[in-house]
Amino acid sequence: MSAEHDPAQRVAIGISFGNSYSSIAFTTAEGKAEVIANEDGERQIPSILSYVEGEELHGGQAKSQLVRNAKNTVAYFRDFLGQEFKSIDPTPCHQSAHPVQHESTIAFKIRDTAEDKENEVTVSEITTRHLKRLRSSASNYLGKDVNAAVITVPTNFSNAQKEALNKAAKEAGIEVLQFISEPVAAVLAYDARPEAKMADKIIVVADLGGARSDVAVIASRGGIYTVLATVHDYEVTGLKLDQVLMDHFAKEFLKKHKSAGDPRENDRALAKLRLECEAVKKALSIGTSANFSVESLVGGIDFTATINRTRYDLLGNKLFAAFVRLVTHAVEKAELDPLDISEVIIAGGNANTPKVASALGAAFPESTTILAPSTSATAINPSELSVRGAAIQASLVQEFELEDIEQSTHPMVTVTPHLSHAVGVLCISGEESSGIFHPIIDAETPLPVRRIAIIATPKEGGDVLIKLAEGSRHIKVTKPEPKPKKKSEDDEDDSDEDESDEEEELREKTWKVGKVLSEAAIKGIKKGGKVEVQINIAADLGVNAIFREVGGKGGVRGIIQPPKATQNGSA
Amino acid sequence: MASVQVSLPLPVLPQGWAADRDFKPIGHLSDANDRNIEPVGPHFLAHARRKRHKRTFSEDDR
Ligand SMILES: Nc1ncnc2c1ncn2[C@@H]1O[C@H](COP(=O)(O)OP(=O)(O)OP(=O)(O)O)[C@@H](O)[C@H]1O
Numbered sequence: 001m002s003a004e005h006d007p008a009q010r011v012a013i014g015i016s017f018g019n020s021y022s023s024i025a026f027t028t029a030e031g032k033a034e035v036i037a038n039e040d041g042e043r044q045i046p047s048i049l050s051y052v053e054g055e056e057l058h059g060g061q062a063k064s065q066l067v068r069n070a071k072n073t074v075a076y077f078r079d080f081l082g083q084e085f086k087s088i089d090p091t092p093c094h095q096s097a098h099p100v101q102h103e104s105t106i107a108f109k110i111r112d113t114a115e116d117k118e119n120e121v122t123v124s125e126i127t128t129r130h131l132k133r134l135r136s137s138a139s140n141y142l143g144k145d146v147n148a149a150v151i152t153v154p155t156n157f158s159n160a161q162k163e164a165l166n167k168a169a170k171e172a173g174i175e176v177l178q179f180i181s182e183p184v185a186a187v188l189a190y191d192a193r194p195e196a197k198m199a200d201k202i203i204v205v206a207d208l209g210g211a212r213s214d215v216a217v218i219a220s221r222g223g224i225y226t227v228l229a230t231v232h233d234y235e236v237t238g239l240k241l242d243q244v245l246m247d248h249f250a251k252e253f254l255k256k257h258k259s260a261g262d263p264r265e266n267d268r269a270l271a272k273l274r275l276e277c278e279a280v281k282k283a284l285s286i287g288t289s290a291n292f293s294v295e296s297l298v299g300g301i302d303f304t305a306t307i308n309r310t311r312y313d314l315l316g317n318k319l320f321a322a323f324v325r326l327v328t329h330a331v332e333k334a335e336l337d338p339l340d341i342s343e344v345i346i347a348g349g350n351a352n353t354p355k356v357a358s359a360l361g362a363a364f365p366e367s368t369t370i371l372a373p374s375t376s377a378t379a380i381n382p383s384e385l386s387v388r389g390a391a392i393q394a395s396l397v398q399e400f401e402l403e404d405i406e407q408s409t410h411p412m413v414t415v416t417p418h419l420s421h422a423v424g425v426l427c428i429s430g431e432e433s434s435g436i437f438h439p440i441i442d443a444e445t446p447l448p449v450r451r452i453a454i455i456a457t458p459k460e461g462g463d464v465l466i467k468l469a470e471g472s473r474h475i476k477v478t479k480p481e482p483k484p485k486k487k488s489e490d491d492e493d494d495s496d497e498d499e500s501d502e503e504e505e506l507r508e509k510t511w512k513v514g515k516v517l518s519e520a521a522i523k524g525i526k527k528g529g530k531v532e533v534q535i536n537i538a539a540d541l542g543v544n545a546i547f548r549e550v551g552g553k554g555g556v557r558g559i560i561q562p563p564k565a566t567q568n569g570s571a
Numbered sequence: 572m573a574s575v576q577v578s579l580p581l582p583v584l585p586q587g588w589a590a591d592r593d594f595k596p597i598g599h600l601s602d603a604n605d606r607n608i609e610p611v612g613p614h615f616l617a618h619a620r621r622k623r624h625k626r627t628f629s630e631d632d633r
């Protein structure tokens with residue numbers, strides 16, 4: 001008991017626990033996250049348990065039981081934790097053990113012992129067994145008894161769900177140090193790389209998993225993350241992409257074997273079809289064509305076929321487009337424009353599909369970096385993003401008392417004022433009369449904050465004016481010159497295409513100067529000199545600024561009082 | 572954080588501009604939005620430390 005609570009005795013790992021796959025990782029002494037393979041060499045371990053005559057199978061071994069032993073195989077259960085039966089969608093479980101209501105919770109009716117009898121095993125117990133297997137794989141690998149973990153969960157995982165998972169983990173001998181959200185873990189996985197440069201940016205994490213897809217828009221400011229908007233969807237999924245391939249190959253099969261039955265109408269054939277289609281889908285992430293091959297698909301008929309990537313891209317087109325819509329919707333929900341997005345991290349297993357990356361890439365301007373295996377040689381394996389982030393976080397907090405971690409994650413600490421506008425300086429543009437706003441601290445930066453800017457001065461040096469102001473980002477749209485219309489008979493039919501042509505307008509990010517905050521003068525700057533501005537903004541919005549010539553002595557200090565409290569409408 | 576580099580020049584000080592100690596406060600910042608920051612990563616930990624011990628950036632630097 002006590003060892004569990006003594007930070008010195010902790011062996012902590014990161015766990016990503018998905019409906020489809022789970023992963024385990026640890027952080028090396030050098031601070032590098034490494035994903036651990038289980039005894040079967042799997043790094044993406046199917047979140048599946050299966051029982052054969054009382055023997056428990058886990059991961060890939062359990063997954064192959066979906067063909068012969070589906071009723072005693074439990075899959076897609078993570079999202080059921082801490083939920084009531086009436087609020088779950090059992091669809092992903094159609095080809096494995098079905099969830100049933102069990103008192104106030106959910107269970108699976110399975111024969112999990114050598115006895116010939118079905119037991120109702122709760123989702124909590126199933127989770128405990130699954131986590132025990134993960135823990136044991138990690139312990140075997142590390143040669144140390146793992147007893148603590150940081151576990152990733154979706155951003156919409158409720159407190160009840162977290163509590164249920166916490167309890168199930170405890171039963172498995174795992175002290176949960178912290179739950180962190182999956183998209184934030186993905187950002188941390190990238191930021192923890194030694195070559196990562198800290199910058200203020202807006203990141204979209206677009207996660208196309210097995211049973212769900214999740215999008216998060218995250219402001220990253222000096223390494224601190226704020227989730228601005230999220231979107232969740234349970235229709236645009238990897239399972240649906242598998243289904244697209246299943247339909248395709250089932251039709252191909254029926255074309256060749258007219259008298260044989262539809263493999264989708266026979267449980268065992270359906271299971272074989274699904275497993276093979278997932279494998280084909282994965283193969284198409286690497287190769288431009290893949291083989292489908294199932295022995296005795298229906299009625300003893302072996303079936304082989306090939307498919308090329310272009311075909312799959314076409315078959316999945318609706319789903320890929322729908323995923324892109326989810327992502328752009330999330331950006332809108334955050335009241336941002338695609339031009340505001342510096343990076344899109346494509347996460348989840350299906351991020352390996354090149355079409356997912358290219359379809360998303362087309363929805364963002366060139367200034368947006370798309371981080372996926374097919375678009376970036378240095379992309380992290382999208383299936384491992386969550387678990388790597390979790391392992392990094394585990395290494396950061398494992399030495400703290402649980403109470404300390406809880407205190408730090410309390411809203412007292414996490415709820416923070418964020419700037420509503422960018423703060424920056426006014427510079428000179430082409431015509432000297434009008435200032436151009438240059439941001440120094442972006443909107444959505446949590447307070448307190450300190451930033452330094454180095455600013456050029458007129459060629460001759462001399463006395464300069466430094467105006468601090470608020471600025472708002474503005475999207476400037478320039479319509480292209482109307483093309484001279486070709487006069488032709490079928491003008492009407494073409495009108496659709498013309499419209500989409502016209503959408504190729506030029507969109508740019510510009511700034512509108514808002515409230516001016518202060519003016520300061522720096523005098524006698526030498527030729528070619530630069531000015532350094534340091535801005536400190538406190539949590540109460542009071543500003544403390546220091547202006548000086550780079551390399552010069554002294555400087556000007558200024559204080560801008562916080563706005564008067566706007567309580568009771570008396571500004 | 573690396574400093575922000577601004578290559579556009581600052582304007583020349585207008586004739587007759589004057590202020591006590593060369594600084595003139597003019598307006599106040601607009602109200603902030605309260606949002607939840609994610610308790611994740613090394614920079615959050617530094618933030619939490621500052622907040623819990625009521626320390627400033629420069630105190631933290633020491
Ligand atoms: N190399 C690959 N190429 C294409 N798809 C893949 C690849 N690897 C895994 N997938 C797909 O990714 C999905 C699983 O993704 P992931 O492991 O992120 O899901 P999860 O988080 O466990 O599940 P969920 O998001 O449903 O909770 C499955 O649909 C799987 O077929």
Ligand SMILES: [Mg+2]
Pocket residue numbers: 018019207209210348
């Ligand atoms: Mg997932």
